[in-house]
Structures are given as structure tokens and as C-alpha cells.
Amino acid sequence: MIESQKTINVLVDDIDKDDGFVSNVIKGGTEVLVGTTPLIFKDYDFNYVPSYFVKETKNWIYPIVILNSTFISLLIANSSSRTDVLSIIPNKVYQEYKKNKGHIVLVLYEPINDEDIKLLVKTVETNPRYKNLLFMTIHYIDSPNFFMFSVTENELFNFEVNGFKYNIRSTDELFKQENKEKSINLLIDKIDIEKGCIPNLLGDERHLGKLKPIFNGYKLNCIPSYFADNTEEWYYPIVLSHLFIFNESQIPPFRSLVPKPVRRAIEAGRGKFLFIMVEAMTIEMIEYIEMIVLHRGILTREQESAFIFITPHIIDHPNFYTADLNVDTVLYKDTEVADQNISDESIRKFCCFLGNYHERYIRGLAVVALEKSNLLDQGFVSLKNNGKDFKNKLDTTLLNTKHMQILSRVTEQKNTKLDFTSFDKVYSMLDIKDTLDRSLFNFVIEGSYDRPIPRVYNDPAGEVVHITEKTYRNIIYKKPFIILGQPRQLEFLHKLGYKTFSPIINESYDLNEDSAERFYLVMKEVKRLCSKSKEELIEMFKQVDDVLNYNYNLYFSKQLELRDELIRRVKNE
Numbered sequence: 001m002i003e004s005q006k007t008i009n010v011l012v013d014d015i016d017k018d019d020g021f022v023s024n025v026i027k028g029g030t031e032v033l034v035g036t037t038p039l040i041f042k043d044y045d046f047n048y049v050p051s052y053f054v055k056e057t058k059n060w061i062y063p064i065v066i067l068n069s070t071f072i073s074l075l076i077a078n079s080s081s082r083t084d085v086l087s088i089i090p091n092k093v094y095q096e097y098k099k100n101k102g103h104i105v106l107v108l109y110e111p112i113n114d115e116d117i118k119l120l121v122k123t124v125e126t127n128p129r130y131k132n133l134l135f136m137t138i139h140y141i142d143s144p145n146f147f148m149f150s151v152t153e154n155e156l157f158n159f160e161v162n163g164f165k166y167n168i169r170s171t172d173e174l175f176k177q178e179n180k181e182k183s184i185n186l187l188i189d190k191i192d193i194e195k196g197c198i199p200n201l202l203g204d205e206r207h208l209g210k211l212k213p214i215f216n217g218y219k220l221n222c223i224p225s226y227f228a229d230n231t232e233e234w235y236y237p238i239v240l241s242h243l244f245i246f247n248e249s250q251i252p253p254f255r256s257l258v259p260k261p262v263r264r265a266i267e268a269g270r271g272k273f274l275f276i277m278v279e280a281m282t283i284e285m286i287e288y289i290e291m292i293v294l295h296r297g298i299l300t301r302e303q304e305s306a307f308i309f310i311t312p313h314i315i316d317h318p319n320f321y322t323a324d325l326n327v328d329t330v331l332y333k334d335t336e337v338a339d340q341n342i343s344d345e346s347i348r349k350f351c352c353f354l355g356n357y358h359e360r361y362i363r364g365l366a367v368v369a370l371e372k373s374n375l376l377d378q379g380f381v382s383l384k385n386n387g388k389d390f391k392n393k394l395d396t397t398l399l400n401t402k403h404m405q406i407l408s409r410v411t412e413q414k415n416t417k418l419d420f421t422s423f424d425k426v427y428s429m430l431d432i433k434d435t436l437d438r439s440l441f442n443f444v445i446e447g448s449y450d451r452p453i454p455r456v457y458n459d460p461a462g463e464v465v466h467i468t469e470k471t472y473r474n475i476i477y478k479k480p481f482i483i484l485g486q487p488r489q490l491e492f493l494h495k496l497g498y499k500t501f502s503p504i505i506n507e508s509y510d511l512n513e514d515s516a517e518r519f520y521l522v523m524k525e526v527k528r529l530c531s532k533s534k535e536e537l538i539e540m541f542k543q544v545d546d547v548l549n550y551n552y553n554l555y556f557s558k559q560l561e562l563r564d565e566l567i568r569r570v571k572n573e
Contacts, residue, residue, distance in 0.1 A: 008044045009060040011051040011093060011102070015224035017189040017259040021048075025064045025088055050191035050224060054093050060102035061134075062093050065109060086129060090193040097132060108137040117141060183219040184567060185234035186211065187227075187271065189259060197222050200238050201257045210276060210325040211237055214310070215563055228265035233570050235274040235308075236262050266306050272570055277311040278325055280448065280466045290317055308569060310562075312466040314495055322496065323562055324472050349530050349537060350379040351439035353470070355429060357383050358393035362449045362519065365399075365407055366484060367420055369523050372411035376425040378530050379443070380435050383426045390420040398450055402516040410523045436477045440537045441505075443526055444470050446485025450515050465492045475555045478548040480505065480541050482529075484522045487513050497554055499547045504540055505529070 014022040049057050064085065086094055089104065096102060112120070121143045124130045135146045190198040211220060223231055236258075265271055289309065309320045352370070357363040367387065370376055383390075396418070408416045436442060447468045465486050471493075474481040480501050483489050490500050490510040500507055506528070509521035529537065 006044045007047050009047045009049050009057050009102075011054055011057070011060050011062040012048050013051050013090065013193050015048065015050065015191070015226050017225045017261070020226050023065050024051075024062060025085075026066065048224070048227070050222065051090050051093050051193050052191050052196045053222065054090075054096045054102070058101070061105045062089065062097075062102065063105045063107055064089075065107045084129075085133070092193070100132060103132045103134050105134045105136060108135060110138075112137065112139060121146070182217065183221050184215050184570070185221045185223055185231055185271075187225040187231070187234050187236045187262060188222045189225045191222060191224060200225070200236060210239060210278065213559065214276075214323075214325070214566065216559060217563070218567070225259050225262050228259070228261040228271065229268075231265075232270055234271035235566070235570055236266075236271060237274045237276060239276045239278060266303065269306075269572070272306040272308055274566070275307070275309045276325060277309065280312050280464060280468075283464055286311075286313065286315060286464065290315070308566070312468065313464055314492065321562055321565070323558070324466075324468055347438050347440065347534060348379050349439070349532075349534060350375075350441050350443050350526070351430070351435045352379060352381045352443040352445065353430060353432065353435075354445055355382050355384050357387070358389065359395055360445075360449060361394065361396045361399040361403070362484065362515075363445050364390070364394040364396070364418060364420075365403060365519060366443075366445055366523070368416065368418055369407060369410045371420055371422050371425075372413055372416055373523075373527055375527070375530050376422055380430055380439060381426045382428065382430040383420075384428065386423040386426055386428050387420045388423055394418070398515075400516075403519065406516045406520045410520060410527075432473060433477065436474070436479050439479070440534065440541060441529065442474050442479050442481040444474065444481050444483045444485070446470055446483055446489065448486050449484070450486075465489060467492060472555070475551045478552055480544055480548070482522060482525055483510070484519065487511065487518060496558075498551050501544050501547060504544055 011024075012021055013024050016022060049060065051062065054060065054062075085104070085106065086097070089097075093102075093104075097104060117139065120135075121141060124133060124135070124145050125143060130145070133145060135141070137146060137148060139146075140148050187200075188197045189200050192198055223234065225236065228234070228236075262271075266273070305319070307319055309315075310323050310325065311320060312322070312324050313320075314322050352366070354363055354367060357367055367381075367383065367390070370379070370381060399418075404416070404418070407418075408414060447470065448466070465488050467483075467485070467489055471481065471483060471485075471489070475498070482505060488510060490507055493500060506521075506525050509518050509525065512518040512521055532540070
């Protein structure tokens with residue numbers, strides 16, 4: 001049964017963020033596409049869908065406007081042709097067309113001579129590939145795939161018009177309205193026919209998929225931003241690792257980067273900006289957002305509520321939400337691909353993922369400490385290229401004499417050198433889930449360590465306490481952990497409501513502000529745990545099962561709370 005509100009999904013390859021439609025396949029037919037489609041499907045509303053989403057779309061048409069009759073012989077050929085219309089449409093559309101999921105509609109806007117009509121009809125009727133090709137012409141053509149419309153009279157002789165010799169399918173038969181489901185609207189500037197959604201503004205393409213876990217349980221409607229004025233309750237997502245787009249001296253500035261339809265709709269209260277910060281921010285960046293962007297007259301109070309941020313930090317502002325959006329990779333797939341099989345290995349005491357060990361001096365110290373303390377055989381440790389580039393690539397910018405003295409204390413060896421040679425005792429890469437399953441605890445080397453960090457260093461965000469997926473993954477996989485990272489990272493977790501493992505694990509290291517001493521305390525605890533047998537560790541960690549289950553449930557409840565809050569905000573409830 002068709003509802004009173006009848007809708008047709010119109011697939012469009014390209015919708016410009018400022019100019020709107022761009023005609024499919026053949027350029028130059030944009031005005032005809034916009035002006036003629038309502039004539040052809042009178043009394044229907046149109047839902048324009050980027051053709052990339054054809055697989056997820058039901059009851060669609062893919063219109064092609066042919067302005068010049070000479071194109072007909074080129075586009076519609078015999079069955080052996082490889083250059084017909086079906087060969088030049090997007091492959092995704094063609095595959096769904098073959099499954100009878102939709103129709104390709106060719107709009108022949110100009111008159112055709114009798115000979116061309118006969119050839120066209122014969123070709124279509126004898127080629128089974130063309131059974132779902134529909135032709136809209138200004139001629140009356142006695143064939144089931146051909147329909148007549150009048151441009152001059154501004155009306156359509158529709159599918160049910162008397163006079164056709166065949167039982168022509170009606171619009172109601174061709175198109176049925178989709179079932180409504182829980183969904184959230186996302187405005188996207190560019191949706192490529194092959195790649196899909198391109199990040200808005202200057203966002204990082206690698207991180208666009210982070211929108212999925214944010215709105216877990218909801219269907220994401222990716223709508224071209226051109227329709228911002230005609231769409232209610234949406235987010236315009238901007239995924240960033242930095243905030244230079246807010247610099248008003250930047251060329252082009254933020255305001256000019258945002259499409260005009262989006263800006264107008266924001267002012268009208270139809271939607272909101274959603275900034276997703278995938279990397280940690282400096283204090284200056286946080287203050288800039290809070291004090292400058294939100295409060296310096298750049299925005300009105302009403303506009304301020306339209307700027308929503310998700311960051312790895314705890315920020316005391318109603319428009320900021322705390323979440324780590326790098327952890328989503330371990331929810332859906334393993335973040336690293338195993339190139340060395342550990343399936344035959346028994347359980348080991350710990351694991352330590354140090355693929356990019358060379359980027360931080362503290363990781364190099366940890367590698368050497370594990371080697372010189374004879375702990376590598378007791379754990380699964382990953383180092384890029386098995387650590388063979390240790391001497392050449394390790395960043396030692398912040399390494400000082402005290403660190404080396406502490407390293408000697410940890411290894412209980414005088415004048416321990418910063419060197420690594422146990423290439424055969426580590427793995428190049430490790431499957432995260434499998435490795436965690438086979439380890440009793442995780443020795444986490446967090447992304448940032450020193451605080452404060454001199455401006456010469458490449459990790460200024462280390463000034464602000466935060467945690468990353470390196471820690472969160474343990475919550476998801478219910479694994480006890482020790483963190484070698486910034487001071488007060490465990491305190492950060494506690495503020496978020498999570499529990500940790502004291503007194504089973506000595507966590508006094510968390511409060512030590514001295515980077516060298518904190519390294520010593522962490523390594524001392526790792527060594528203490530590794531001095532115990534596997535059986536002893538198993539019994540010890542049974543005592544924290546309640547903590548692991550509590551954290552696991554809290555993590556996913558927080559994900560749901562974030563989702564529900566964002567939906568409430570966009571709906572202005």
C-alpha cells in the first residue's frame with residue numbers, strides 16, 4: 001500500500017556544495033535534469049541520493065539527459081557493444097541495475113526521426129540488458145519501455161495513460177516508499193561515485209569512518225550539503241587533527257570554507273557543526289576554542305550552541321564531549337595485521353605494542369629495559385621491522401643523562417647503552433585482539449609522555465592529559481594494564497568514572513611528575529609482575545574481574561550516552 005506521500009529516490013553522481021546538481025554521465029543537461037524530472041514524475045516528491053549509496057537505496061531511478069539525438073546511436077548499441085550506456089555509468093549503479101533494484105531513465109529532450117526511433121525500439125526490445133532502461137521522450141512510441149511527456153504543456157502522459165498496447169508498469173508499481181528507521185542526517189560536501197564520502201573542509205580522509213561508532217544503532221543518512229536549507233536536524237561533521245581552520249588570518253578562512261547553504265541553515269537553526277578532534281590538543285588550542293571562537297563576538301549565543309566538539313580531553317564546557325575516537329578501529333576490526341603467527345604460542349605474561357617505537361625516546365628506553373632485563377621471552381612485543389633500525393631512527397630529542405642513569409637502575413647494569421639487538425625475540429606486527437587474548441596484562445606505552453613539552457618537540461599536545469586507543473582497547477578486551485605515559489593518566493580515567501587495579505598493581509607511578517622517576521616506577525612494577533609465575537598472575541588478576549567488567553559496561557554505556565546526547569542536541573530537545 002502506497003502512503004499519501006509518494007517519494008522517488010533519484011540517484012545523482014555529483015551534487016556541488018554551492019551550485020547543486022551536475023547531470024549524470026553527459027555534461028550539459030543539468031538544467032533539463034532539474035526542470036524535467038518533476039514533469040516526468042508528477043505528484044511525487046524527490047529524494048536526491050548520491051549514486052555511491054545505490055546499494056543501500058531502494059526504488060531508485062538514475063536519470064541521464066540526452067540533449068543531442070546523435071548520442072542515441074552511441075549510447076544504445078547491439079548486445080556485443082562495450083560502449084553502450086551501461087558501460088559508462090558508475091559500476092555500483094550498474095551492479096544494482098542488473099539485480100533489478102532500480103531503473104535507468106534516459107530523458108530524450110529533442111525530437112528523433114522515424115528511422116532512429118525504429119532502431120532504438122528494436123535494440124531495446126531485443127536486448128535483455130535493457131529491460132530496465134526507461135525512455136522519456138516527447139514522442140508517442142508504442143513500446144513498453146518508452147513514455148511520453150510534454151514539455152510545452154508542463155504535464156506527463158503517465159504510465160497509466162490509455163492507448164498503450166502493453167500492460168505498462170505504473171509509478172506506484174515501480175516505486176514504493178522505504179520503511180522509516182532510526183537515522184541521523186549528516187551533511188557531506190562531496191560524495192564521490194567511487195570513494196564515497198569525502199571529508200568536509202580540510203578533514204582527514206582516514207578518520208571519516210569515526211562517525212559510525214558515534215551514532216551506533218542509527219542509520220547514517222549522508223546528504224549532500226547543498227540541501228542544508230531543505231533538511232531538518234542534521235550535523236555538518238568536520239573531522240580534524242588541528243584547528244588552523246579557525247584562524248581568521250588563514251586564507252581561506254573558516255567562514256569561506258563552509259558552503260553558503262550550510263551557513264544559512266545554521267543561522268536558521270536547522271543543524272549544527274560537529275567537530276571531531278581525533279588528536280589531542282594543546283592548552284592554547286583549547287583556550288582558543290573556548291575563549292575566542294565561542295565568546296569573542298564571532299558567534300552569537302544562539303550560534304554558539306551550534307558548535308559541538310568531541311575531544312580526547314575533559315573540558316568544562318557544555319559544548320564539549322569527551323571520547324577517544326581512535327578506539328573504534330578495534331571495535332570493528334583489528335588495527336594491526338599479524339605478519340607473524342603466534343597461534344602456536346602459549347599464554348605469555350604481558351604484551352606491548354611498540355610498532356612505531358622510534359617516534360618517542362621513552363619507547364626506546366622501554367625496549368632496551370625489556371631486553372636488558374631478560375623480559376622479551378615473557379611477553380609479546382612488536383617493533384617495526386623487528387627493531388633492526390633502532391640505532392638509526394630513534395628520536396632522542398628529549399633524552400637526557402638522568403634518563404640513562406635511571407635505565408641503568410632498571411636493568412641493574414652499569415652504563416646501559418641505548419641499543420637493541422634481540423631482533424628474533426620480537427614481532428614486526430601483532431594482531432591486537434589475538435595477542436591480548438594470549439597475554440595476562442598489557443604494558444601500555446601511551447602516545448604522549450613528557451609534560452610540559454618544549455616547543456621544539458613534535459608532540460605539543462602532551463601538555464594536556466589525555467588517553468588514546470592504546471589504553472581504551474584494554475577496557476574493550478577486559479585486560480589489566482600498566483601505563484607508561486603522562487602523569488595523572490590514571491587520575492584522568494578515574495574522573496571519567498573508570499576503575500583501575502590498585503592495590504593488585506602498584507599505581508603510585510601515576511602521580512610522579514618527574515619523567516625519569518616515573519619511568520623507573522613503571523618498569524619496576526612490570527618487572528615485579530613478571531617475576532611471578534603465570535599461575536600466580538592468573539590468580540592475582542582474578543581479583544580484578546569485577547573492575548574489568550565494570551569498565552567494559554561503562555565504556556559502552558558512555559558510547560550510548562554520547563550518541564543519545566548528540567541526537568538530543570541536534571533535535572533541540
